[in-house]
Amino acid sequence: ETGVTQTPRHLVMGMTNKKSLKCEQHLGHNAMYWYKQSAKKPLELMFVYSLEERVENNSVPSRFSPECPNSSHLFLHLHTLQPEDSALYLCASSQDRVGSYEQYFGPGTRLTVT
């Protein structure tokens, strides 16, 4: 596989629940990303971390809260989500944020909000 793992692979949660998505990369990369993939829409970049520092937040609602405790781990904390938040959430990493580097993606977490 790609060296980027995500758990859980599937998650069903109610609108009042709190849950967290986890991403781990074993590639020694310095940059990590959260993307949202909805049907028939381009991949949406949510957050970018570089060396554990959040460097980009693309107008994501506060009900999504990222955390990067170290360069190998990335979390996405979820609370009071809406049904339109149902999507595939993809984590990715790259050698660095700056420069022409490809991104390595995890398998994704399929989130359903009921």
Next chain:
Amino acid sequence: SQQGEEDPQALSIQEGENATMNCSYKTSINNLQWYRQNSGRGLVHLILIRSNEREKHSGRLRVTLDTSKKSSSLLITASRAADTASYFCATELYGNNRLAFGKGNQVVVIP
């Protein structure tokens, strides 16, 4: 918008045929990348072509880049059933370093 727009959006071909898909974008880029995604899975990087390059090959894949037309093409030669997937182009914007993805191009290879 800046993200790449793939064309055609859906393609169905017989095994052994070549598959060609195109990507157009609107502003200056550092590089353009192609990714593949099998159903419900993560994206897999295929090829990165820099703005000063015109063509790259990787196995059965050939990518071209025409910065004057702001377009790229991905050619898969001698397609296989395992090539069935969605293909995305992504542009790394000049001065920005973020990747902007298109909506993807669904390719079905019929055995």
